[in-house]
Ligand SMILES: Nc1ncnc2c1ncn2[C@@H]1O[C@H](COP(=O)(O)OP(=O)(O)O)[C@@H](O)[C@H]1O
């Protein structure tokens with residue numbers, strides 16, 4: 038399905054005839070969890086002229102493979118041709134929506150969720166596209182929120198501390214089960230045949246870029262954060278073989294063939310658009326294709342938030358917190374710090390919450406009674422909007438609840454995807470909108486834990502900037518300002534990642550000398566759009582103190598009940614043959 042979605046803030050109704058003769062354009066493509074969005078942007082000023090969204094036919098594959106066959110709990114796969122389809126459908130639709138001559142598009146760039154990683158042959162053919170491997174779950178793309186590699190991540194972390202390995206501190210002391218090595222070790226141990234057939238274990242960001250330009254590249258962002266590349270080196274073969282003897286060759290599957298270019302800086306040119314990709318997209322063959330990037334990191338320049346201390350929270354299904362720093366520091370529980378991971382020449386820090394909008398969706402879809410859904414339908418608003426409106430009418434703390442935002446595990450600062458959600462304080466009088474509000478608050482408290490961890494480690498957070506789909510909920514934005522006691526700046530675009538990709542594409546096309554210069558011309562920010570209310574902030578301080586108590590009690594080993602419950606759940610599924 039292709040939907041033209043005009044950008045509320047910057048869409049122009051200009052047609053090609055109205056543009057100045059010298060105007061040129063770039064296309065940014067943002068690959069999200071459920072869909073890919075293309076955005077056509079004017080190079081000179083970042084005006085967003087046309088956009089289109091294509092939903093992946095197979096969505097998130099978490100129960101049954103396309104060719105049949107049930108998946109165990111915690112799996113999340115995708116189908117790679119769904120990504121090509123975004124190029125075939127959303128890009129031409131966005132260009133048509135913009136009303137411009139496609140010949141005036143000078144570059145294209147993509148960003149992707151990460152670590153979203155797939156096994157391919159040396160020519161880039163995904164293993165799941167081979168007839169004989171279609172029924173093998175490990176042949177498919179493992180989506181970022183595939184959380185079945187936690188035991189493998191636990192072993193990697195334990196061994197990294199035991200030896201000790203120098204890189205582990207760059208990841209806050211723990212790598213996540215979402216990342217390349219944990220998922221790779223799971224592949225080796227659960228399907229060694231597929232592991233042996235895997236010639237490339239490649240991030241989808243690099244794979245789709247390869248599909249566009251025919252040249253295989255590795256971008257600095259995914260290689261650093263998800264591929265444990267630090268100071269030019271990956272974990273050693275000795276470390277890998279100590280994990281499992283057959284894992285010693287894993288780095289060969291990550292890196293390019295000897296003699297090829299190494300890691301590409303963000304904003305650099307990967308190659309020219311191939312004839313095939315030109316036919317898919319309707320763009321000119323040979324135009325600049327930018328190296329891949331990650332949906333979160335690519336957004337910082339789009340929000341003009343690339344100075345050290347400007348933390349950008351990209352809030353959607355999940356939240357990623359990205360921030361540049363002038364110096365290298367070790368922040369406990371951060372996702373990572375990578376040289377040039379956001380902007381070349383600066384240390385890029387990342388932290389995150391694996392479930393945010395996903396948790397609100399779980400409650401809205403799975404836990405609201407029929408009458409709430411009926412009322413929302415009657416009024417022509419979403420269940421989210423109705424619950425938010427009802428929740429907003431209450432003073433802080435009136436629901437008497439505290440929730441922990443771990444329904445999709447904890448990515449920072451505990452780094453444990455086998456934790457789960459908690460709601461404390463329920464009574465027979467508790468209403469759905471009260472639980473919904475407690476979940477909104479839990480995610481804000483989770484963000485405050487992350488900000489505090491940075492500040493306590495000597496990495497100041499000077500400005501908090503929000504981007505992403507959750508900007509649409511202004512009550513939630515005010516709540517974040519109150520809970521964090523900080524003014525909230527907001528990106529001036531509803532398509533932050535796609536705009537960020539377009540900015541990088543403009544640099545790859547040579548229109549700007551570097552990403553900071555392009556960001557000044559094409560990025561958009563509204564400063565201090567929400568300011569904290571002192572009275573509410575004080576009331577939230579009391580709730581935050583309770584959140585911290587529960588956080589440490591359930592998350593730091595005082596009570597392992599959440600892990601025990603998970604083990605009981607899995608055993609029951611096993612017994613049932615699920
Ligand atoms: N009014 C709302 N308030 C809070 N959350 C919402 C609202 N409407 C949608 N959501 C949540 O927003 C998330 C989608 O965010 P979006 O940024 O569009 O997606 P993605 O992160 O995949 O790019 C969903 O998880 C959904 O539950």
Ligand SMILES: O=C(CO)[C@H](O)[C@H](O)COP(=O)(O)O
Nearest residue numbers: 070150151181333353354355
């Ligand atoms: O971990 C990531 C970046 O490092 C993922 O890309 C992200 O969490 C998925 O993002 P979204 O909420 O937009 O689907």
